[in-house]
Amino acid sequence: MTTTHRPIDQRVEAPLKLTGAARYAADHAPEGVLHAVLVGAPVAAGRLTGVDTADGRATPGVTAVLTAADLPSFGTLTAPAAVLTMPFSDDVIRYEGQPVAIVLAESVAAAEAGRAAVVVHCDAAEPAVLGAGAREPAPGVEEFVLGDVDRALAEADLRLDLTYVQPPRHHHAMETSGTVARWDGDRLTVWDSVQAGGTVVGVLAGAFGIDEQDVRVICPHTGGGFGSKGFIWPHEILAAAAARIAGRPVSLHLRRSDQFTAVGYQPWISQTIRLAASADGTLQGIEHTVVNNTALADDFVEPAAIASTAMYAVPAIRTRQFVERVSLNLPTPMRAPVEGPGMWALESAMNELADAVGVDPLDLRLANHADVCPSDGRPWSGKGLREAYEEGARRYGWRDRHSRPGTDGPWRIGHGMATCSMGSFRFPGHARVRLRADGSVAVEAGVHDIGSGVQTALTQIVADELGVDPAVVDVYWGDTDLPRTGPTYGSSTTVGTGSAVAAAARDVGKQLAALGVDVDPAEALARAGVDALVGEGDFTVRNGFDMDGASTPWAMRTWGAIFVEVGVDPDFGLLRLRRAVGVYSAGRIVNPTTARAQMTGGIIFGWGKATMEESDQEPVHGRWLAKNLSNVAVPVNADIPADLDVSFVDEYDEHAGLIGAKGIGELGATGVDAAVAAAVHDAVGVRVRDLPILPWKVFEGVSSCDTAPDGR
């Protein structure tokens, strides 16, 4: 009884978000709520010697200033808590902004005034800064070795040995993280801005030594996350602790400046790629070495080298991962993690190899296409990369790009391309579908609305499965009282939750069939005299989490090709994105409207990473140089042309889940940086290997060229 309706072309939550009715964590103000503000350490390294709270407490409206002495000792934290070394647990200052006090007040303004009056005393020490921290092999990561890379490098016709760097960058979700906590006896309710509410429950229960059943996390809307709200951060625990101490609900909505240190960021990453190739460009070996910064006390590894184990048909691969400990807060995944940085290095090196061999970069990729997974020989669950290359080249006009004018006024025009790819994270989940006697359908899934359009996708899936009009489907989400789904990160939501919802709908379908399929659902229920049919659905993966199909016979990834046209003004080093074409192979596209928005957003994220975004560690004091949105560039509307052409290869991946889909949220953000760097080189002959590609780097490169480059 599958009737496919026209895809929903307007998000089902549109009325909420367009009228201000959509409520985010800090929009909740339970009766008697106090506002909390964190007081951070003023130096990046040293020892806390005292916190003078008298003037803070005397500030009108302030009800309390909490320091370490006031806080309970928390239970042992384990992942997915991001930070396992809670602030306040000792007197060591490990980064500037590390919370040392919490001001509670009757209003936001009073809390901020109180914050300014708190005096923090410390013995400052020399901070460990990026590039000078202690390096060690990445904890928990084993070297990957296939074949003999050393021999491949020794015997190759062509060898490249190149290092690519990207700076730390923050997620800059428009909604800063925030938690509103309320205790009712020993029961804790939090309105939290998160990407995985189900995992918050266990961490809070563990921290406070209470039962998981006594913790409820409500998160109807998340104002962007991009990874920053994926794991559980100390402020979520501190808000609940403050509420318990105060005996009143507490709202801790991070100030923008505190967001820089209270949650993570994408770390500084340096990657060295060594390629061995024969004279025609056939790859013989890849060595990929990655070092990323982590915090002094906690570990974060950015496993970027995975990209090189999965991308090209190559007989010898070796990857290594290191971390460097510096006086900064802990990094975390950011759209796009893993292959985000990994493809920046690998795809840039492939573009340089194409130039060294003298072949079109697209042909180099086609020649080295991996028909099976290079690291273990498994077949792909689905791969339409060749089609994506071909369709992208056609839509872009790649093959005759250099027959078009190469200048436009002061702008030199360059063209670049790269492969896009993300691994497939799959999490188990449970969902419920309720067909009511009036013919309406309720979908219950504790998934989060982070802007990816999950409610629309789930509505679409259930309407298709049950053959009902999408208009009769209601989705209930964002509450841990609902069936637990997987998280809303790792591009995993549609495949995981979508599959669970499809299974629940099929369960309803089976029950309906037993009542007689030839009649209208509502009529069947009425005839049987039941109020509702309730279907339960599970999406299961072995071991509770599956990465890239590891627990299956299939290697699972998503794919794509990105082509960009960039204008470069050689006199000023300015860059302009003129247009982009992205074609993606990611299984079935459940809803074209929301999928297009995801890919468009990813490309823009990639442009920001390539040309603008950078969070600098101040080299003397060790703190973030700028902790605001005024002095940290992110793309705005003027930076982005309307001509972003996004399309998908028509396919259905029957192995990744129950609905043919795979993840797309991060795919679009991969490869863009490498394509942009190639386009800059194409335009003015300048190779920039450390992101972002800022005007001064282009200008210096142009100035240092002996002869006017033609870039061809």
Add this chain to the structure above:
Amino acid sequence: MEFRTQVTVVPRVNGDPVRTTVSPRTTLLDWLREHRGLTGIKKGCNEGACGACTVLVDGLRMNGCLTLVAQCDGREITTVEGLSPPDGSLHPVQRAFAEHDAFQCGYCTPGQLLSAVGCIAEGHAGDEGTVREWMSGNICRCSAYPQITAAVLAAGEGERR
């Protein structure tokens, strides 16, 4: 010059006069959220860099975080809650945002909508380049910019017709 600890003003909020006594330092953003319970206006940076708190003051778009309530005596404040007509239908700019899928997480959306209304009223919605430039005070980190531009152009077109 005398510094007073409280001032009394009467702004009109979405058409209704509201008499209020506030600290001279209270921002329109905090006042609307905490005192009026109008949480459509969002705090993104609190220093005029992101546009999430954009409202209309006498029809002009302003950052609520950089506007003091004390400045608003007798002024007409329009928030997203007051944008749609009382009959529950959507304002043409809201409709255009829905039709062009011009939002994702929705956090910047109230500010984008009011900024779009102001942008169109200023006559800055005639072509793509102008819209992109004049909508650049509102950051959308989900990056729905092409869709926002399309929505503003369409709504502006509708207005001129």
